[in-house]
Amino acid sequence: MVKSSLWTKLEGSEMNLKERMRDLCDRTKKASYSLASENTEIKNKILRTTADNILDQETRIREENKKDLDAGRKAGLSSALLDRLELTEKRIHAMAEGLRTIADLKDPVGEILHEQTRPNGLVIRKIRVPIGVICIIYESRPNVTADAAGLALKSGNAVILRGGKEAVHSNRVIAGIIRDSIQQCGSNPDLVGFVDTEDREAVKWLLQAEAFIDMVIPRGGEGLTRAVAELSRIPVLKHYNGICHVYVDRDADQNMASNIVMNAKTQRPGVCNAIETLLVDKAIAKTFLPDMIKQLEDKGVEIRGCPETKSLANHIKDATEKDWSTEYLDLILSVRVVENIEEAVKHINTFGSRHSDAIVTKNKNTADRFMKDVDSATVYVNASTRFTDGFEFGMGAEMGISTDKLHARGPVGLEELTTYKYCIVGHGQIRT
């Protein structure tokens, strides 16, 4: 396999940090204009070649990953963090398989979103195009290096990768394989730039580099995301957290409601589309809640309740104001009895994080009202919030979830990594 020369140049550079970052940005931006990024066949070839090379170099990847694991153990990382860091054989194969899946997805670039011919004969087409250069800032899981680069490349974007310092050896070797694979396919390896320094100043500089970078995507915990959003001059696509709700309405099928609540809370409590708060209509609280609480407690869920909830079961902790806006990511659930749907909607719009919220009801009017009034990216009727996910939405893969209102909301797949331009063809029209 060819070792790409520009990659070596960056590694061996004696430039100072700012110069290195500028050079990295400049080369990535130039690469983003290269035709390679616009051709579906070449993009797919790059993705499949990278998958092959990742499998070929499994031993090398595991050696580099071991350096990170050893350093992590020395630094006293928690076992959860060490687990996230580890690239097992299975995970390396999944990484390669993920790239092949992305290659199989439809290329979003070039789609004509709208076309019209104006009375003066101008043909105006609104065409889907890549965004340009995307900077992805992520934490400990090194497989993000391949996933994120793969999605960015397929959507026609050049990408600058900045991983967590715990995973630096793993990320470096994977990014190197991607760059070499691009070169092997005859394209510009600078389509994937890698921030090969642990210096935090590098990130600060990148987040101000609006002349080079078009979008920033932080992938990690709330702390990372907030830090990125605060420092960035470049638009950031993100979600801070997932404070999701199920509201059980007076007209709910109560059996369905308890199934949905159990699923949304306990199936995988550590993810952003799991619920943190259960809202129950006062009209059915007495018939619904005692058994619901028992089921949850049987599954090991700690309940924190409003006074009304506490009056319906023993040994329940107080839910404080803070509970309503806490993402537990754990087997804890806050429970509140509300007067009616208005109060439920108000609670969700006040304390929620615009992520995923569900109502359980057989009443179509109530359901419509909930969908209209809840100001969240995804609103469910009679289904678990756990479905907010690129695969479940049929997108094939996702870069993450957005709780922003501008550009993209909900799961961020290939289409959400594109923008559009207007291409207008005339025959000499001038404005009068």
Added chain:
Amino acid sequence: MVKSSLWTKLEGSEMNLKERMRDLCDRTKKASYSLASENTEIKNKILRTTADNILDQETRIREENKKDLDAGRKAGLSSALLDRLELTEKRIHAMAEGLRTIADLKDPVGEILHEQTRPNGLVIRKIRVPIGVICIIYESRPNVTADAAGLALKSGNAVILRGGKEAVHSNRVIAGIIRDSIQQCGSNPDLVGFVDTEDREAVKWLLQAEAFIDMVIPRGGEGLTRAVAELSRIPVLKHYNGICHVYVDRDADQNMASNIVMNAKTQRPGVCNAIETLLVDKAIAKTFLPDMIKQLEDKGVEIRGCPETKSLANHIKDATEKDWSTEYLDLILSVRVVENIEEAVKHINTFGSRHSDAIVTKNKNTADRFMKDVDSATVYVNASTRFTDGFEFGMGAEMGISTDKLHARGPVGLEELTTYKYCIVGHGQIRT
């Protein structure tokens, strides 16, 4: 006509600035959730009632406008600025007519952008919804108060208006009429908030109020826009300037090319979609440029040329590096001879502002390449750049132009003032 009480409350408030801004934001956000903003009939009624009331109160508007004009004259404002400030009878009528035009436009809210039924039976609909609260920061033209509020309301958004201090009396009376008209129609006047202070700290506070405001739109010169973009923690939809180009290719119809260049430069040089730079293919420079330059000079256009251009005509000033990135907004044109289309594209992507750029050519391959490679919001083949405009694009009206890549590009009409949400209907589906 009713005088809305909340309006009075804000005026008479003894709260300090921060409290007043928080109160304004809080009430606007609450209003944004009100059902009024979701019903087409009510929204249109508000727009038409406001138009009627603006005409009814023409005398009062002109009296308040006179206060601004008098103060402006005392402060020594330029005649151009005073002209922009003045609300003539014609302009007041145009303002009312503009609101009626917006009422006649199709309501974008509620449109189903995509619908699918997943294998598990979940029905996922992607539905167009208002963004929420939009803050509009504008300069001296007081008619923006009505235009911007009208577009925001029709797209279902609540709006916070902050006009220039030169126009404070005019803006206040117009915003008051809008608020009173909303109340008269039985809706919440807080849908239109007005920043009734000239204190600049108010703007700084608003630009950090991401809990209340979803989008900021600056409307004014580059200085205002840059200041807003730098201070804002909230997404800003904007264009800094319009450094637009016409590239005349070797395969151009040269007569068509000179018509397009004359139109794009001289028809209205002070607007953002007028061109600032003419790029000419070296292969035709000698046959095309001398006559083109003569035509431009005959119309009073000052030419600043590259060495190649200078060699083809007498008395032409040097174009310096700075000229390539200057928006003259005046009868000045920089001219550069380029080797080929590659160099033209590179020039545009380097020095342009991603606004509007045109190629003149009869060669379809060259045209396609230009449209693909030029990284601008609107790219033209054989037409003047002057068509980048909401009305010319059939949008009916526009809030402005965006040279950003995220959320919206090009003219910003009603659709661009919306986002989407996913509404998902199931029958008890849980994730396994």
